Amino acid sequence: MKFLDQCKVYLRSGAGGGGAVSFRREKFIPHGGPDGGDGGKGGDVWIEAAPGLNTLIDYRYQQHFRAETGGHGMGRNRHGANGKDVVLKVPVGTEVLDEDKETLIADLNEPGERIQLLRGGNGGFGNAYFKGPVNQAPRHANPGQPYEERAVWLRLKLIADVGLVGLPNAGKSTFLAAASAAKPKIADYPFTTLTPNLGVVDLSTNERFVLADIPGLIEGASEGAGLGTRFLGHVERTAVLLHLVDATQDDVSVAWLTIAEELKAYGEGLADKPQILALNKVDALDPEIRAAKAAELEEASGVKPRLISGVSGEGVTELLREAFGEVRKARQEEAAAAQPDEPEGWTP
Secondary structure, three states: OOOOOEEEEEEEOOOOOOOOOOEOOEOOEOOOOEOOOOOOOOOOEEEEEOOOOOOOHHHHOOOEEEOOOOOOOEOOOEOOOOOOOEEEEEOOOEEEEOOOOOOEEEEEOOOOOEEEEEOOOOOOOOHHHHOOOOOOOOOOOOOOOOOOEEEEEEEEOOOOOEEEEOOOOOOHHHHHHHHOOOOOOOOOOOOOOOOOEEEEEEEEOOEEEEEEEOOOOOOOHHHOOOOOOOOHHHHOOOOEEEEEEEOOOOOHHHHHHHHHHHHHHHOOOOOOOOEEEEEEOHHHOOHHHHHHHHHHHHHHHOOOOEEOOOOOOOOHHHHHHHHHHHHHHHHHHHHHHHOOOOOOOOOO
16 A cells, blocks of 8 residues: 555535525415425534554545535425535544644544534525514525635654664664564665554563654755655654664764754754664674774764664664663653642642
């Protein structure tokens, strides 16, 4: 299935049906009076986070959505039928943005969350509504309220606990394959990963989290170089970032600095997230070169890097457990923030 994480859709609710002008005409009832029914309500436009979806590809082939117009009122006090609603099913983690792509309308980060985007117009009153002792034969009815319409952007930000960042060919896909049951494309050339990949890391019964691998960044990505920062939004929701540096390249300090600068330039708090620095592919180095590379990277970053290898599995489990510790800490903070403040006890 093709991955699509951003699209524009055009929405229109249903207009309300018009009220009817009608009079009762039956034998032996010379003054039947008005009996025009009301019009039906137009359909609403809703958006719902549906579990099981992981792409917006459905909206690649259909961008216009219109709710049904309400039925018109009829004689004998018959009410017009209400128009059918339109429900847009999107993956969990989808943001709804206004046409300017900046104003946030809704953030659907819970399964089953449902939000009304447009409201259908109310139906008009029939002439039976206006009858009274003064005006006993009204010959007018209300038209239905008009529809609403707008264009919105849908942007998917995958729900993941840990995000992998690094230069192209840093071994992120190999690490994802070693840490989870995911099977991303792996090759010996850069930009192998063109779309984000998700994998579930299952360390034990109570130690489980989602790991996200995004396409590699290069210098100038924040200005659009390479794949740019298009996919960095998928790690905005993560609790911790795993920064992988290729140990086989000439200058590991420059590799670390390049990604650090791009995260800072992107903004959205990515540079402030907890990060775990890891020197990958150490199985290809001699012990002396491995120590020298680790010392060089520690001097540049100020953090002691973890030595791992996605191929041999060295240090992978220890790194994942450290990442899960950060995830657990973030979950505890979210749970504490979600609990309402206890009311203070009564004092005389």
